[in-house]
Amino acid sequence: MIEAAGLTKRYGKTLAVNDLSFSVAAGEVTGFLGPNGAGKSTTMRMILGLDNPTSGQVRIGGKLYRELKDPLRTVGALLDAKWVHPNRSARAHLRWMAKSNRIAESRVDEVLETVGLTSVAGKRAGGFSLGMSQRLGIAAALLGDPEVLLFDEPVNGLDPEGILWIRKFMHRLADEGRTVFVSSHLLSEMALTASHLVVIGKGQLISQSSTEDFVARAAENTVKVRSPQLPALRTALTQASAQVTDADRALVVSGLDSDKIGEIAAANQIVLHELSPQTGSLEQAFMQITGDSVEYHTGLEAEAAEVVTAAP
């Protein structure tokens, strides 16, 4: 539903986005990952026709954004919750947006109800907390009941209940067949929310795959085994040509899956106290894959490296 082809954006001397091509399908939640300064927000602005690409184009359902009639009814977006006039009430903000796209005014109250802002609808938006502003932004995105939704850091400022709500909400939207494109830094949240990932770094595409594949590709998949007969187990496993490392009263095995290890142990009459596959975390995968593409390094590189190699 969203197709980007060769998107490039140059601001003066900085190349923010460099020949980026990806596609986002309908019916699933696609995550947009990347370190700070990777070009995520710029890309999203280009999708909405706010920034003009230096070259390349991005189409929504085959059309450029400016070719859409009543675009809010096709694409709903929350890019920044602060893009509201502080002296205007929440309801007035949604009213003018609805009117501009011939959306019924009753829809304003509907979306306010959906995000839980009905009680403060008449209050000026400048007095809202971060969470309330975020909800207002989500309400604005939903206003036209669009089939494509873009969210830039939607959980920013939401409490745990809010985060759970928006995760379920995005899943429901995707299940309804809509296209949901979410960018976020919260990797743990992304792992739970997105089924597909588009990962960029320094303005370029790094990977485009399902979340599982991304994690599997990057992080080592190992199995942790505990047994009262560790030395015997180690011998048996090494003979089966697995790599075995000692960890704190356990063995970390790579090269064999847990099924095989269980069978080997049974064949050698070795009791197992723990046999748990350790799948890499999204955080590890992310750090590893985007390690070179981080735009703004802090002095914490050593600690970042620790995250990658830490046994979970």
Add this chain to the structure above:
Amino acid sequence: MTLLAVERIKLFTTRSPWWCALAALAVVIGFAAIISGAAPAGELTEVSLTQFGYGFGMAVIMVLAALSVTTEYRFSTIRTTFQAVPNRTAALLAKTGVVAILSLVVGEVAAFGAWGLASVMRPEDLALDTAAEWTSVAGVGVVFALASVIAIAVGILIRHSAGAISLVLIYALAVENLIQLIPKIGKDIYEWMPFRVADRFLTGSGPARAEAPLSQAGSLAYFAGFALVLLVISLVVANKRDA
């Protein structure tokens, strides 16, 4: 048409347009009161003198107009606007239209209010008899409307509230007068400066009529043309640049 309604909602759901409109009314009518009170008996015979304070009211209106655009840039609601209405020209023209209509209304109310107050306070004949007298009063609204168009164009180009307001106020209140100080050619340039020409349009019946390079109608066309050119430039820039 829908876009005009949209801009109307936007304009009237914030506080500053209300305050600016009130201020403009107060300034113009207030000045008329001062003049009516202070001029010696028998000297307030020119209707156009009741509009003495229009220039200051116009400055306030220009601030209102510039702000209507610059606050959109400041709070990034211009991005929301262009997201909702990708046809940027239509969106900006609708905004210009609504602000211009408001300026027209405020100008007319202020001018007739000032004239009315003066007529009541002074015994001299200030009745609107001639076409020229009507122009000097009713024309204020038109000048306000065109001035607001200029201010919006400046707002779109500069985007920065403080910068746009400073430029608009200093220009409207001081710069054109100061041009006269340029040796030799100052006075000639001055006669062709847009706000000077707008003043000619309003006070064409005044004693300085003989020196005006353009007729009253010509002056209005010149001022309108200037506003239009500036608006077109600002629309082209707004379309080309990133939101």
